Amino acid sequence: MNILRAKSITLPNGKVVPVKRSKTPVIILALLICCYYSVQITGFDLQVLVKRINQFWVILADMIPPNWNYLNKLWQPLFDTIKMSLLGSILGSVLALPLAYFASSNMRKNQTVVVVTKFILSLLRTLPTLVAALIATFIFGIGTMAGTVAIFIFTIAYVGKLLYEQIENADLKAFEAMQSMGHSTFSAFRFAIIPQILPNYLSNAIFCFEGNVRYAAILGYVGAGGIGLMLNESLGWRNYANVGMILLLLAVTVFIIETISETIRKKFL
Amino acid sequence: MNIIEKHLLNEPKRTVQNVITAVIVIIFLMWSLTAVDLSNFTSNGVAIAKNILHGIVTPNTDLLFTFNTNGVPYLLLETVAIAFLGTIVGTILAIPLAFLSASNIVPKPVAFIIRLFLIFVRTIPAIVYGLMFIRVTGPGPFAGVMTMALVSIGMLSKLFVDIIEDLEVNILESLESIGCTPFEKIRYGIIPQLFAMFISVAIYRFDMNLRDAAILGLVGAGGIGAPLIFAMNAYKWSEVGSILIGLMVLILIVEFLSNKIRNKIVRG
Numbered sequence: 001m002n003i004l005r006a007k008s009i010t011l012p013n014g015k016v017v018p019v020k021r022s023k024t025p026v027i028i029l030a031l032l033i034c035c036y037y038s039v040q041i042t043g044f045d046l047q048v049l050v051k052r053i054n055q056f057w058v059i060l061a062d063m064i065p066p067n068w069n070y071l072n073k074l075w076q077p078l079f080d081t082i083k084m085s086l087l088g089s090i091l092g093s094v095l096a097l098p099l100a101y102f103a104s105s106n107m108r109k110n111q112t113v114v115v116v117t118k119f120i121l122s123l124l125r126t127l128p129t130l131v132a133a134l135i136a137t138f139i140f141g142i143g144t145m146a147g148t149v150a151i152f153i154f155t156i157a158y159v160g161k162l163l164y165e166q167i168e169n170a171d172l173k174a175f176e177a178m179q180s181m182g183h184s185t186f187s188a189f190r191f192a193i194i195p196q197i198l199p200n201y202l203s204n205a206i207f208c209f210e211g212n213v214r215y216a217a218i219l220g221y222v223g224a225g226g227i228g229l230m231l232n233e234s235l236g237w238r239n240y241a242n243v244g245m246i247l248l249l250l251a252v253t254v255f256i257i258e259t260i261s262e263t264i265r266k267k268f269l
Numbered sequence: 270m271n272i273i274e275k276h277l278l279n280e281p282k283r284t285v286q287n288v289i290t291a292v293i294v295i296i297f298l299m300w301s302l303t304a305v306d307l308s309n310f311t312s313n314g315v316a317i318a319k320n321i322l323h324g325i326v327t328p329n330t331d332l333l334f335t336f337n338t339n340g341v342p343y344l345l346l347e348t349v350a351i352a353f354l355g356t357i358v359g360t361i362l363a364i365p366l367a368f369l370s371a372s373n374i375v376p377k378p379v380a381f382i383i384r385l386f387l388i389f390v391r392t393i394p395a396i397v398y399g400l401m402f403i404r405v406t407g408p409g410p411f412a413g414v415m416t417m418a419l420v421s422i423g424m425l426s427k428l429f430v431d432i433i434e435d436l437e438v439n440i441l442e443s444l445e446s447i448g449c450t451p452f453e454k455i456r457y458g459i460i461p462q463l464f465a466m467f468i469s470v471a472i473y474r475f476d477m478n479l480r481d482a483a484i485l486g487l488v489g490a491g492g493i494g495a496p497l498i499f500a501m502n503a504y505k506w507s508e509v510g511s512i513l514i515g516l517m518v519l520i521l522i523v524e525f526l527s528n529k530i531r532n533k534i535v536r537g
Contacts, residue, residue: 048405
């Protein structure tokens, strides 16, 4: 029973130091049990996977070479996708600022407001973007508007959360000095806190936009406009050469936007 | 002129920069506003919005508390299982890829090629992977697991690479100087540094996978997504409400737990 007994080391001067027991075996055991039950529930079967994995490449092989003639039809939806994510990201980030202000426990003395705002932000965050888009298509009809709303909601939740965490961790010395000089909470927030959080806020917003472009691409699957609509259509017709073209275009676009956003974040913020 | 006014005058003037930034943002905003198309928006939409809200407020409690395979609890369990197993498989696949794309471990060209490959893996939407795996495994949660695994690889290996590149090499040198074998160097010098951070990243990704697993139902890859969409297309808003409530509660609980565990792991 060597595992269960706590080990101890006797130092040359006679002092006995107990060795802290590692929790790793317990964690590994728990993970293995979870794995076993997950395998049971999902019907995971390695044999099937090994035997039939060649089927995985069938669709991929059909995508090569991509159908270059299809490219002309893709520019409009691609720009729709970018516009959708741009609009949703800008509006969402702007609205996130007041919400984050109300959700910060060091800005608002009324804790009810803080807790309620935080709860709303977490609720918005739990709503998967695709589900939000689906609901939006029912309300706003099929088209880019639904996608914009879904991205807007996601951006508020994401940027808002990061922002209130920053406000709560901000240095309050300047803020308190301004309050003691007679500034209202709001104007002290404007002149003491905003300059502190602005670089990170902008950086988060741009990062969110970058992710949103990638996300917007699949929103079309539920009819929320953009290039996802074309993706859905081509998948439906099993026209995998077209799918390959869409994916290639998306990869290039995402890569360009990532590069631009990384440059902006590194150089200017 | 006192010292405060002097400092005020010394404040850098950024008017030109601010105006330029504002103009650029406004141009982008205007350009993107052209995407707004409200022509499909009818008064019908308002009625549907009301119905959805009504459905969420008055969920179908039968569905919410039935413990057979059609009830919300089982579907949520299935979703958790998909996300969990997907994260595990994804982590197992991501670790070698991360080592292969860490520029302090392998030569630069190899690292670059693997990185390019990872960018492609990351851009392919989950739905396409889902369709590809359904060919392999048939529709069902198994396809969902494999899809989640592939979708996770991109982010997991990117974060793993950052951790690997931050490895503290001094420890390895001191271990070598006291005469440790390469195996001991890995066991006592590298694994303790990486293990906690890797687990923290994996838990974070599990949290994200749980959200994404909800969309797999769209392609028939199991989880709670499919019943949700069927209920929506059939305008059964109280069922939609109960599924959404279940999903939200689950995600909130998992997020709470994962934050707690990660804080504990990282702070030791």
